[in-house]
Amino acid sequence: MGALSTFVLIPGACHGGWWFEPVAQRLRELGHTAYAVTLTGLGDRAHLLNASVNLDTHIRDVLALLENERLDEVILVGHSYAGMVVSGVADRVGERIDAVMYVDAFVPGNGDAAWNLTNDEQRAWYIDGASDDGIGIAPLPFFDPRATPHPLASVVQRLRLIGPEHTFRRKDYVYAAQFDNSPFTSTYQRLQGDSEWHVHEMAARHNVLADGPEQFLELLLSTVPDAFD
Incomplete structure (x- = not known):
């Protein structure tokens, strides 16, 4: 039986914590702690979007969560x-991070x-999507109605990676x-040949929670350390 873990789940572009909330709820039902993050300028924080909101802002969002909730031994998922945010957070407070999982994500x-x-x-989406105001990239037409620029x-x-290099208990990559x-x-192809990574392939489109929610939950649970480790 696995130990109980703390998951911090960070959604992708245009999405708020609502995207990860269903799987976060499942993790809580199993006894784990799970936070579905909404980054600045997105979701119910869309009113905070302005030209100064950048990658550093989003890294600080997660750092603040870890600090204010006193979270350690975190499984960080993006x-x-x-x-991008996972790598920035792991660089700055690697001592708080147990494992990282990149879900069809940049590494x-x-x-x-x-x-x-x-x-x-x-890149064409980034530029064309931001053409109205130069600040926010508009959600693609097929995104959930809750998606925001x-x-x-x-x-x-x-x-900017500024901290010492950290070694995590495990690193996972999920490819859609x-x-x-x-x-x-x-x-995906690069990490397949890297022995430091656990690499998984899902028969899913980019929205893995829509196409394979149970398989994705199983992959999350596979990152939990054994109770006797």
């Missing part, structure tokens, strides 16, 4: 854009931005194999 190095890690199709500055800002023209295929 979907899509939020891989940046120092100096990377979502802009340079993605493909031309996604995503701060453009957060996808063009480069990640049915995401057409996925910007994450090269990351």
